[in-house]
Amino acid sequence: MRLRSPMPELDGATKWLNGKVSREDLIGKKPTLIHFWSTSCEVCKDTMDAIHRLKKQYKNDLNIVAVHMPLAEEDYNLDAIEEVAFDFHIDQPIYVDSDKVLSGKFQNEYVPAYYLFDRSGLLRHYQIGDSGMTMLNHRLQRLLGKH
Numbered sequence: 001m002r003l004r005s006p007m008p009e010l011d012g013a014t015k016w017l018n019g020k021v022s023r024e025d026l027i028g029k030k031p032t033l034i035h036f037w038s039t040s041c042e043v044c045k046d047t048m049d050a051i052h053r054l055k056k057q058y059k060n061d062l063n064i065v066a067v068h069m070p071l072a073e074e075d076y077n078l079d080a081i082e083e084v085a086f087d088f089h090i091d092q093p094i095y096v097d098s099d100k101v102l103s104g105k106f107q108n109e110y111v112p113a114y115y116l117f118d119r120s121g122l123l124r125h126y127q128i129g130d131s132g133m134t135m136l137n138h139r140l141q142r143l144l145g146k147h
Helices: 042-057 078-087 101-106 133-143
Strands: 015-017 032-037 063-068 094-096 113-117 123-128
Touching (some): 015 078, 032 042, 032 101, 042 063, 042 133, 063 078, 123 133
Antiparallel strands (some): 015 094, 113 123
C-alpha cells in the first residue's frame, strides 16, 4: 500500500471481536491506526504495550483497530485469538482476517505492521516490526498538529 492511498473498506472479516467498525466510522474526525498482529507472533505481543500507551495517550484523538492476520496453522483458532486478546488487554475492535481479505487489500505480509491514516482516510505512515515506535508517535503528533 502506498502513502496517500485511501483506507480500504473493512469488509470480509472472518469475525469481529470487541465490536465492528467500518471505514465510514473511522474517517472524518480522528486519525486511525490499524495494526496487524498474530497470536503466534511474540514480537506482536511484546509491542502491545506500545499500542496501549498510544491508546491511553490519545484516547480522544485516535481510532485504533487491530487486525489479526494468521501466520501459522494455530493462528486460525478463534478461541486462541480471543484468549490472547484478553490476556494482552486488546479491547479495541479486532478484525479477524483468517481469509486474509484485509491483508490483501493492504498488501500486507508482515506482523506486526502499523498503518497510520489521517482524518480523511489517507495513509500517512507505514512501518513493520518492533522498532520505530518513536517514529510512529512522531507521525501521529504531526497529524494531530501537536508537533
